[in-house]
Amino acid sequence: MVVARELIGCILVRRIGKKSIRLIITETEGYEGPKDLASHAVLHRTGEYKAVKTPRNEVMFGEAGHFYVYFTYGMHWMLNIVTGKKGHPSAVLIRGAGYIQGPARLTKALYITGALNKKAVGKRGGLWVENGVVVSNRNILRTPRIGVAYAGPVWSKKLYRFVVKNEP
DNA sequence: ACCGTGATTGAG
DNA sequence: TCAATCACGGTT
Numbered sequence A: 001m002v003v004a005r006e007l008i009g010c011i012l013v014r015r016i017g018k019k020s021i022r023l024i025i026t027e028t029e030g031y032e033g034p035k036d037l038a039s040h041a042v043l044h045r046t047g048e049y050k051a052v053k054t055p056r057n058e059v060m061f062g063e064a065g066h067f068y069v070y071f072t073y074g075m076h077w078m079l080n081i082v083t084g085k086k087g088h089p090s091a092v093l094i095r096g097a098g099y100i101q102g103p104a105r106l107t108k109a110l111y112i113t114g115a116l117n118k119k120a121v122g123k124r125g126g127l128w129v130e131n132g133v134v135v136s137n138r139n140i141l142r143t144p145r146i147g148v149a150y151a152g153p154v155w156s157k158k159l160y161r162f163v164v165k166n167e168p
Numbered sequence B: 001a002c003c004g005t006g007a008t009t010g011a012g
Numbered sequence C: 001t002c003a004a005t006c007a008c009g010g011t012t
Helices: A001-005 A102-107 A149-155
Strands: A011-016 A019-032 A041-047 A048-051 A065-072 A078-080 A090-097 A127-130 A140-143 A161-164
Touching: A001 A019, A001 A090, A001 A161, A090 A102, A090 A161
Parallel strands: none
Antiparallel strands: A011 A019, A011 A127, A019 A090, A019 A161, A041 A048, A065 A078, A078 A090, A140 A161
């Protein structure tokens, strides 16, 4: 959650050939640990919830500083950065940056696909984060995460979403 | 409010 | 095997 907060105001840089796109991160969501019922790392088995490594969520169980990029709704890519210690699956979903609102629009605008999954955050992969502007707490809204009703009454209400106020 | 689109998951 | 679901976005 600390990372989700810290990423607000940082600059997401995407390099495509000789050109780069730089966008200030404006919206993030944290998914933290093996108890977070909203997390892809936690499988909803009958009568039991458990953190289980699968081909899709595997990278979440590894070292921090790698991308978790997954495909959903048959057409959208989602960009996350793994943040937890090894074996403690956690990630931050980047939901908005610059003028772009929405996680699927962001990946589309930055040409982000599953090719970046499991890659390290850095220039080698052509996608990285730099220090940007300082955004104070009073300019940040904390809300429940979006689209996680399946996580149940407790976990769906956690204030794990951070968004810069006054976005159009 | 409703649907596209296909990977992932859990049930049989 | 098969059917439901989905960390969404565009259209009605």
